[in-house]
Amino acid sequence: MSGEIDYQKIGFKCGLEIHNRLAxxxxxxxxxxxxxxKQEKPSFTVFRKLRAVPGETGEIDVAAEFEFLRDRDYIYYVYEDTCCLVELDxxxxxxxxxxxxxxALQIAKMLNCEIPEEIHVMRKIIIDGSNTSGFQRTAIVGLNGYIETSKGKVRINTVCLEEESAGIVEKNEKKVIYRLDRLGIPLIEISTxxxxxxxxxxxxxxxKIGMIIRSTGKSQRGIGVTRQDLNVSITHGARVEIKGVQELELIPKVLENEVKRQLEIIKKGEKPKPETRVAKENGLTEFMRPLSGGERMYPETDIPPIKISKEFIESIPIPETLESKAKRFEKVIGKELAEQIVKSEYLHEFEQLSAKFNPKLVARTFTVILKSLKRDGYDISKLSTKHFEKTFEFVEKGIIAKESIEEILKKLCENPEKSIEKIIEELGIKSMDEKEIEKIIDEIFEKYPYLKEQxxxxxxxxxAMKILRGKVDGKIVAEIIKKKLCL
Ligand SMILES: [Zn+2]
Known part of the structure; x- marks a missing residue:
């Protein structure tokens, strides 16, 4: 696809805004x-309306007015285990x-940013109701940085520490329902x-930026944790902001499609409009609203500036890069697994658990097995570090075979509250002791005497494995058979 378009010739310009929730x-x-x-239902709900008012220039922002004219109702689900009066404003x-x-400062350092001597929390106007206060609190923690890439330096304009917005539950022309548990989760925003x-x-x-964030070990995982906004324009076109690309793989396709869309409008003799569009899963985009007239920021008067001394900045350690981690892991778990695990969202868990349990087994669980569960439609976000730890512990003690891990995790996805002991019992996968295995092999010998003779x-x-698969480690079975055959 990209072969068809000469991006330099059409004046392709693109910058990214990457958002990532912090763990x-x-x-x-x-x-x-x-x-x-963790509540099944909200503790209570709150109903609100939004109004667009003139800003300091006396004019009403076009994007704010657009949202206001929709005259929507805003409903907020409030959960007592994760919300207080701050979220309710x-x-x-x-x-x-x-x-x-x-x-955030660690990430700013890794992105080669200058760090301000004082950090000022600002209010950024938000017009879609996703913040109860009508603004999002944000603070610049780094600026004028860069990263090296295969096509030269890419400058980093800012690194901000912000509040995550409320999550959408339901949305139509007349109303939007938001859940407030997500509001206020620390979010890192990096603009190139x-x-x-x-x-x-x-x-x-x-x-690259995603790997830098993850190397801190403080990146949340799961769907929607990382969101990419793409700013793109071409000569004779318009600046368009595409919101909410969640999959890395989709980025090239979304950009290609947007360039094609603008080229077609230009070919008709028209001019594309500056606008905000939203990315869909098929790589196409859809009109969302006119492009906001720039970000309006006000100081957050409730929070005094935070002084950051040079000594403090210097004392912040830079975590080991993922490339260097991969090299280190390679010696223990092999190149292929090492490369997969450093890109995995479970890197932190791997580091924790591989110190206690067989590193290859741990790495394989977090890559191969979880991928397979996800493909089969299991909700792996239900699995906690404790679940993995317990499962590995049972394997290590010989209570279950490593072949049972997948089955146990499946059951835990479906019922995360259930104890692993209970699951093992229900699945009937408790490892057999040597005597039981020997008995099964003797039965095979009786049934097929020629196999034994030859x-x-x-x-x-x-x-034997037809009977024992998933119950006993194949290695143990092999050893017993060899012993019996005097091999
Ligand atoms: Zn709170």
């Missing part, structure tokens, strides 16, 4: 946990979350300069 304990401006609610924000600030050369390059840049190991092994 820290608390929200950015209150002590509520930085995760989704009934109480001023508390002090900024130090853990999140530390991670329009230095990206072509659609494939955009994917490379997003991937010492046909593979055939016997095949018969």
């Amino acid at each position: 820290v304990k608390h929200k950015l401006f209150c002590k509520c946990p930085a995760r989704f609610s 009934e109480e001023p924000p508390h002090e900024i979350n130090k853990e999140a600030l530390f991670v 300069a329009p230095d990206i050369k072509d659609p494939e390059h955009a994917k490379e840049v997003a991937e 010492k046909r190991f593979s055939a016997i092994m095949g018969e």
Whole structure:
């Protein structure tokens, strides 16, 4: 596809905005946990309306007016286990979350940014109701950085630490329902300069930045945790912002399609309009609203500036890069698994658990097995570190065979509250002791005496595994058969 279009010739300009939720304990401006609610239903709901008012220039922003004229109802689901009065905008924000600030500064350092001496929390006007206050709190923690890529330097304009918005539950022309548990989770936002050369390059840049964020070990995982907004324009075209690309793989396709869309409008003698569009899963985009007239920011008067000393910045350690990690893991788990695991969302868990359990088994579980579960439609986001730890523990103790891991995890996805002991019992996969295995092999010998006489190991092994697969490690079975055949 990209062969058809000469991106340099058409004046392709592209910059990215990457958002990533941080896996820290608390929200950015209150002590509520930085995760989704565990409640089945909201504790209560709140109803609100939004109004567009003139800004400091006396004019009403075109995008704000567009949203206002829709006259929508805004309904908020409030969950008591993850929301307090701060999310409801009934109480001023508390002090900024130090853990999140530390991670954000770490990322800014890795992106070669300058770090301001004072961090100022600002209010960014948000017009779609996804923030109860009508603005999002955001703070620049780094600026004027860069990353190296295969097509030259790409400048990083800013690194911001922000509040995540509320999550959409339902939306139509008349109303929007949001859930407030997501609101206020610390979010890192990285904006690049329009230095990206072509659609494939955009994917490379997003991937590089994603790996830097993940190397802190503080990136949340799951669908929607990372979102890419793409800013794109071409000569005689218009600047278009494409929101919410969730999959890295989709970036080149979305950009190609947008360029083609603009080229077609230009060919008809018309001029594309500056607008915000939203990415769909098929790589196409859809009109969302006119492009907002630039970001309007006000200082957040409830939070004093935070002084950052040079000594403090210097004391922040830079985590090991993922490339260097992959090299280190390669020696233990082989190149292929090492490369997969550093790109995996489960890198942090791998590092934790491979210190205690067989590293190859742990790596294979977090790559091959989880991929297969996901493909089969299991919701692997239900699995916690504890689930994995317990499962590995049972394998290590010889209570279950490593072949049973997949079955156990499947059951845990369906019922995360169930104990692993209970699952093992229900599946009937408790490992057999040697005597039981010997008995099964003796039965095979009785049934097929010629296999024993001719010492046909593979055939016997095949018969035995028909019965024992998933219950006993194949290695143990092989050893017992060999012993019996005096091999
Ligand atoms: Zn709160």
